Amino acid sequence: MIEFDNVTKIYKGNIKAVDQVSLTVPQGSVAVFLGPSGCGKTTLLRMVNRLVPITDGNITVNGMDTKSLNEIELRRKIGYVIQSNGLFPNMTIEQNVTIVPNLLGWDRVKQRDRFNYLMDLVGMEPDQFRNRYPHELSGGQQQRVGIARAMAADPPVMLMDEPFGALDPIIRTHIQKEFLQIQQEVQKTILFVSHDIDEAIKMGDRIAIFKDGSLMQYDAPTELLAQPKNQFVQDFVGTDRSIKSLSLYTVADLLEYKKPKPVKKSSFNLKVDLDTSLREAMAMLFNETEQELLVVDKNNQPICEVTITDVQQYLQENTQTA
Amino acid sequence: MEKTKVFTLVFKTLFFLLIALFFSWGIWNGYFSMIFTESERFLLLLQQHLLLVVTSSLMAVAVAIPLGIFVTRPRFAKSEWFVLNTANLGQTIPVIAILAIVMTYLGIGFNTAVFALFVFSLLPILRNTVAGLNSVDPAMKDAAKGMGLTPMQTLWRIEMPNAMFTIMAGVRTAIVMNIGTAALASLVGGGGLGDLIFAGINLRDNAYLFSGAVPVTLLALTVDGLLRLSERIFIPKGLQEAAKSA
Numbered sequence: 001m002i003e004f005d006n007v008t009k010i011y012k013g014n015i016k017a018v019d020q021v022s023l024t025v026p027q028g029s030v031a032v033f034l035g036p037s038g039c040g041k042t043t044l045l046r047m048v049n050r051l052v053p054i055t056d057g058n059i060t061v062n063g064m065d066t067k068s069l070n071e072i073e074l075r076r077k078i079g080y081v082i083q084s085n086g087l088f089p090n091m092t093i094e095q096n097v098t099i100v101p102n103l104l105g106w107d108r109v110k111q112r113d114r115f116n117y118l119m120d121l122v123g124m125e126p127d128q129f130r131n132r133y134p135h136e137l138s139g140g141q142q143q144r145v146g147i148a149r150a151m152a153a154d155p156p157v158m159l160m161d162e163p164f165g166a167l168d169p170i171i172r173t174h175i176q177k178e179f180l181q182i183q184q185e186v187q188k189t190i191l192f193v194s195h196d197i198d199e200a201i202k203m204g205d206r207i208a209i210f211k212d213g214s215l216m217q218y219d220a221p222t223e224l225l226a227q228p229k230n231q232f233v234q235d236f237v238g239t240d241r242s243i244k245s246l247s248l249y250t251v252a253d254l255l256e257y258k259k260p261k262p263v264k265k266s267s268f269n270l271k272v273d274l275d276t277s278l279r280e281a282m283a284m285l286f287n288e289t290e291q292e293l294l295v296v297d298k299n300n301q302p303i304c305e306v307t308i309t310d311v312q313q314y315l316q317e318n319t320q321t322a
Numbered sequence: 323m324e325k326t327k328v329f330t331l332v333f334k335t336l337f338f339l340l341i342a343l344f345f346s347w348g349i350w351n352g353y354f355s356m357i358f359t360e361s362e363r364f365l366l367l368l369q370q371h372l373l374l375v376v377t378s379s380l381m382a383v384a385v386a387i388p389l390g391i392f393v394t395r396p397r398f399a400k401s402e403w404f405v406l407n408t409a410n411l412g413q414t415i416p417v418i419a420i421l422a423i424v425m426t427y428l429g430i431g432f433n434t435a436v437f438a439l440f441v442f443s444l445l446p447i448l449r450n451t452v453a454g455l456n457s458v459d460p461a462m463k464d465a466a467k468g469m470g471l472t473p474m475q476t477l478w479r480i481e482m483p484n485a486m487f488t489i490m491a492g493v494r495t496a497i498v499m500n501i502g503t504a505a506l507a508s509l510v511g512g513g514g515l516g517d518l519i520f521a522g523i524n525l526r527d528n529a530y531l532f533s534g535a536v537p538v539t540l541l542a543l544t545v546d547g548l549l550r551l552s553e554r555i556f557i558p559k560g561l562q563e564a565a566k567s568a
């Protein structure tokens with residue numbers, strides 16, 4: 001768990017980069033810091049591992065005030081991933097990944113096992129990359145190694161500053177998905193900086209939106225899209241926020257809200273289960289000439305039917321204007 | 323691409339032909355004869371020359387690299403401007419003048435020559451050490467710091483290996499220059515192959531002149547080659563490969 005308590009940062013020259021921010025990131029969840037360039041996301045992130053000194057307020061990591069800890073030890077317990085991966089070109093991939101375990105004095109066998117485990121985790125063949133150098137890897141591979149390196153000493157907390165920002169869109173989408181799978185397995189407490197609302201919605205359990213160093217709203221993605229607290233947040237999430245929120249709801253959510261219509265037709269071309277996202281359901285309805293989808297349960301038994309109008313009403317009810 | 327290759331080849335061939343021609347001409351006229359007739363004296367001078375170069379270069383490396391490290395530490399960033407400019411100023415003073423100044427304090431002989439050569443070798447090493455360390459990607463240093471490397475660990479594991487290319491180039495430049503400049507040691511009684519060269523100039527005797535000047539040149543070329551080879555040891559393999567593929 002990470003707690004920010006009235007954290008303020010004033011840089012030299014009286015530049016207020018972060019202004020009295022308080023928020024709590026629960027254990028094992030991903031919080032995305034979102035906002036336009038220069039709003040203080042990086043500054044706030046770097047205050048956690050004390051790369052930037054705090055001007056005022058407190059940050060606690062798993063109940064410990066970061067100020068009370070030795071900064072070198074603190075940093076070794078916090079994974080750190082940056083946009084330009086920061087891999088060391090003079091070291092092999094294995095040396096890069098195991099640098100912190102090496103500093104911590106782990107024995108060789110333990111380091112090697114850890115390397116093998118992490119490379120498998122990020123989807124790279126350990127033996128194929130062990131003795132290669134960073135410059136021989138593609139951008140996506142380098143970023144994966146960067147993530148493996150940050151997790152090397154199994155830190156409970158990870159800081160990620162626009163980790164996928166430099167990758168091209170196709171690879172980025174791919175690596176985002178992979179990262180979510182990894183997170184399901186490792187359950188770290190993660191702070192993730194992004195300036196991309198779509199990425200934030202995908203990656204975040206919660207999203208914190210900032211403007212000029214102040215926290216505007218801190219909520220789950222569905223809440224943020226459904227109920228933007230003010231004009232700034234509403235503008236930032238975009239006028240298409242209802243469409244964005246489609247991917248966050250499932251057919252089950254829709255049925256919870258709205259009484260299912262009994263099945264009238266005898267044959268359907270389109271079938272979905274309860275876990276299908278509304279985004280996929282809508283896509284199916286748009287692609288076909290059919291007017292309705294058949295919802296089936298786990299045993300493939302029909303439950304009800306859903307139309308475009310149902311989805312539309314659901315979204316209109318859920319997403320209000322500020 | 324092909325054109326430049328052909329051009330380089332032609333140029334190299336011509337160059338080597340010229341050198342071969344020069345040597346045959348020298349040998350034909352007996353200009354190198356003294357290397358063989360007075361081989362004992364020649365070897366002594368060669369040894370002196372090497373000692374001058376090695377001593378002064380080692381001193382320069384031992385001072386300039388730590389100094390370069392010192393001025394690039396963020397805490398002492400303000401000293402960089404001062405140190406580099408002082409060194410630059412020092413470099414603008416001709417070697418002969420340095421020799422003369424040092425001579426007034428240390429008298430004549432080996433020590434004076436070594437000291438002057440040492441002063442003259444500082445700048446290339448210092449400048450390249452500073453440039454090399456400053457050119458290390460800040461993101462890399464940030465990553466190192468963020469992962470919990472101490473400033474010393476960052477310096478030795480990250481900054482120095484990544485600056486090694488540039489630092490080694492500075493050391494090489496300094497030593498190769500030093501080999502040529504060491505011929506001037508003769509002027510302050512420091513010995514070395516300069517003795518032959520200046521004897522040749524004073525006596526208008528090409529045999530002396532050639533027996534001194536040509537070995538100095540060959541020595542510089544050989545050492546340059548050896549230092550280039552040694553870079554394969556001092557520079558991390560990953561960086562060598564990165565440089566090759568770039």
Ligand SMILES: Nc1ncnc2c1ncn2[C@@H]1O[C@H](COP(=O)(O)OP(=O)(O)O)[C@@H](O)[C@H]1O
Pocket residue numbers: 011012015016017035036037038039040041042043044
């Ligand atoms: N080292 C620094 N010194 C002075 N001002 C800084 C420094 N780093 C960032 N800032 C300023 O603080 C503000 C927030 O910067 P930053 O945290 O990098 O924003 P973001 O990551 O959201 O783009 C900006 O106005 C920036 O110019």
Ligand SMILES: [Mg+2]
Pocket residue numbers: 041042043193
């Ligand atoms: Mg930033």
